[in-house]
Amino acid sequence: MSVFSAVAEPHRRQILDLLREGEMSAGELVERMDLSQPGVSKHLKALREAGLVAVRVHGRRRVYALEPEPLEEIVDWLEPYRMLWSSRLDRLEHHLRENP
Amino acid sequence: MSVFSAVAEPHRRQILDLLREGEMSAGELVERMDLSQPGVSKHLKALREAGLVAVRVHGRRRVYALEPEPLEEIVDWLEPYRMLWSSRLDRLEHHLRENP
DNA sequence: AGGAAATATTTCTGTACAGGCATATGGGTG
DNA sequence: CACCCATATGCCTGTACAGAAATATTTCCT
Numbered sequence: 001m002s003v004f005s006a007v008a009e010p011h012r013r014q015i016l017d018l019l020r021e022g023e024m025s026a027g028e029l030v031e032r033m034d035l036s037q038p039g040v041s042k043h044l045k046a047l048r049e050a051g052l053v054a055v056r057v058h059g060r061r062r063v064y065a066l067e068p069e070p071l072e073e074i075v076d077w078l079e080p081y082r083m084l085w086s087s088r089l090d091r092l093e094h095h096l097r098e099n100p
Numbered sequence: 101m102s103v104f105s106a107v108a109e110p111h112r113r114q115i116l117d118l119l120r121e122g123e124m125s126a127g128e129l130v131e132r133m134d135l136s137q138p139g140v141s142k143h144l145k146a147l148r149e150a151g152l153v154a155v156r157v158h159g160r161r162r163v164y165a166l167e168p169e170p171l172e173e174i175v176d177w178l179e180p181y182r183m184l185w186s187s188r189l190d191r192l193e194h195h196l197r198e199n200p
Numbered sequence: 201a202g203g204a205a206a207t208a209t210t211t212c213t214g215t216a217c218a219g220g221c222a223t224a225t226g227g228g229t230g
Numbered sequence: 231c232a233c234c235c236a237t238a239t240g241c242c243t244g245t246a247c248a249g250a251a252a253t254a255t256t257t258c259c260t
Contacts, residue, residue: 004104004108004113027206038249038250059206060207085168139219159236162238
């Protein structure tokens with residue numbers, strides 16, 4: 001599964017957002033989300049395979065940590081578009097400056 | 101369909117990439133892509149509904165233009181992650197790993 | 201060793217959706 | 231008006247995948 005697809009699923013984005021607060025066990029994620037335990041587990045598997053999270057076994061807990069690097073692929077893809085629309089905004093600014 | 105899902109499909113990303121070169125008719129897009137005409141047309145519909153492209157009717161042609169603004173939602177979502185990995189110097193590591 | 205806790209996996213069901221082909225629609229031209 | 235071109239839409243099939251419930255697995259604790 002591509003990083004793009006991994007991130008297309010709202011629950012998976014929510015998991016990543018939660019992990020931005022810091023490492024968290026699978027159970028803690030389940031508590032914080034409105035989704036069944038198997039559901040969360042399955043999404044965690046997808047995120048693992050996309051390289052977006054890393055697991056550390058701690059006792060019987062699995063502690064998950066954010067691994068944001070693969071997101072760079074999306075950032076890189078977006079880059080030319082950002083330039084596009086900022087140049088458009090520049091044009092708009094320019095236009096407004098000339099026609100107040 | 102969310103912007104995230106719209107962009108998750110490789111053919112749709114390809115369409116957007118092509119449109120970065122400038123406006124283009126549907127037929128021109130079909131010529132440039134390895135996908136049937138109906139296939140391209142369906143993806144164009146999805147992109148229209150996501151607000152990522154705009155159509156202009158010109159004779160019997162439909163001329164499509166890039167409308168990059170909705171991508172900002174993705175950029176905004178990514179922003180905290182960019183800060184995360186730049187603060188952790190993951191970005192530098194990544195860069196050094198690829199350019200030793 | 202036995203049981204409980206934490207998590208993963210399997211199984212099932214429904215749904216979404218991509219792709220191809222055939223067909224409809226709408227505008228342009230003779 | 232009849233015909234052609236460009237594009238959209240319908241229909242069909244296969245596949246991927248999300249969610250729920252039940253079950254398996256691993257590890258800790260006593």
